Amino acid sequence: MxxxxxxxxxxxxxxxxxxxxxxxxxxxxxxxxxxxxxxxxxxxxxxxxxxxxxxxxxxxxxxxxxxxxxxxxxxxxxxxxxxxxxxxxxxxxxxxxxxxxxxxxxxxxxxxxxxxxxxxxxxxxxxxxxxxxxxxxxxxxxxAAPAAAPTLPKGMSVETAELIERELRVAEGSLSAAECAARLGVSRVSARRYLEHFSDIGRAEVSLRYGHAGRPERRYSWRS
Incomplete structure (x- = not known):
């Protein structure tokens, strides 16, 4: 103990x-x-x-x-x-x-x-x-101490990144940018930018959901 x-x-x-x-x-x-x-x-x-x-x-x-x-x-x-x-x-x-x-x-x-x-x-x-x-x-x-978290790109805030990370962690399954934006009260464009950043650095996984018409929806889930 x-x-x-x-x-x-x-x-x-x-x-x-x-x-x-x-x-x-x-x-x-x-x-x-x-x-x-x-x-x-x-x-x-x-x-x-x-x-x-x-x-x-x-x-x-x-x-x-x-x-x-x-x-x-x-x-x-x-x-x-x-x-x-x-x-x-x-x-x-x-x-x-x-x-x-x-x-x-x-x-x-x-x-x-x-x-x-x-x-x-x-x-x-x-x-x-x-x-x-x-x-x-x-x-x-x-x-040894864990590696420092990657620096956020210019224009991104630590606070918003933490909110979106937390939302991904607690989500059941995956989230779209629109769903994440609605939950946090941020714009869809802003949510998409942070989600793509997490994907780029390997912290989030992206999957595609195909509907009946139009482009497939990008969905994000936290990588354990």
């Missing part, structure tokens, strides 16, 4: 995150903290394996918590959950050795995927047998 501490200043958000985590097999929430100082105290008392760390805390910036944990001798892993999109925050998190960085807003499946990936890496690392450099290289590859 992997013990998790949630560090989040909004108690309603913390409650939602607790439910998300407890629904993932092999994980359990052992406590919550609503500021950096509480997080430091909770880690010392609860000894969690993983800390879900918000960055916008009332008493300090979240990344300041990590070196204080290390100087106190705590070796728990940290997964950042934040609305912070600044490149400085992301680079700082990478330098601090976080295991993942999840942007708000997100849904339960977004967090589940990252927790399961973390659990797999953790298991691999704990069971690795090191008899030479090749074994070290394999272990380092297992815990």
């Amino acid at each position: 992997i013990d998790v501490l949630i560090v989040e200043d909004d108690f309603m958000v913390a409650r939602i995150h607790r439910g998300f985590v407890n629904d993932v097999e092999g994980f359990r929430v052992v406590g919550t903290a609503n500021c950096g100082e509480q997080a430091l105290t909770a880690v010392a008392e609860l000894h969690p394996d993983l800390v879900l760390l918000d960055l916008y805390l009332p008493d300090m910036f979240g990344l300041e918590v990590i070196p204080r944990l290390r100087s106190a001798g705590h070796d728990c892993d940290v997964l950042v959950i934040s609305a912070a999109r600044e490149s400085e925050a992301v680079r700082g998190a990478v330098r601090q050795g976080v295991v993942d960085y999840l942007l708000k807003p997100f849904d339960a499946e977004d967090l589940r995927a990252r927790l399961e990936r973390y659990a797999a890496r953790r298991s691999d690392l704990y069971t690795a047998v090191v008899s030479g450099q090749a074994d070290v290289d394999r272990a380092m590859a297992r815990v």
Whole structure:
């Protein structure tokens, strides 16, 4: 069982995150903290394996918590959950050795995927047998941070891309550009552009539906 501490200043958000985590097999929430100082105290008392760390805390910036944990001798892993999109925050998190960085807003499946990936890496690392450099290289590859998401083409927004990605993920079957546009309240042309982008980078699959007349309808589904 992997013990998790949630560090989040909004108690309603913390409650939602607790439910998300407890629904993932092999994980359990052992406590919550609503500021950096509480997080430091909770880690010392609860000894969690993983800390879900918000960055916008009332008493300090979240990344300041990590070196204080290390100087106190705590070796728990940290997964950042934040609305912070600044490149400085992301680079700082990478330098601090976080295991993942999840942007708000997100849904339960977004967090589940990252927790399961973390659990797999953790298991691999704990069971690795090191008899030479090749074994070290394999272990380092297992815990390497995931590749950064592809940069969006000019004129596309991260927010709209995330909305359309989420709609594709939860859709039963496939969606057309018109259906996606209607669900999200965006133009069909805009939805089609994002959907084609996901297809171009291999994140979505395209199928054709032939009707009685006219051009076939392009339909999109998320590639697992």
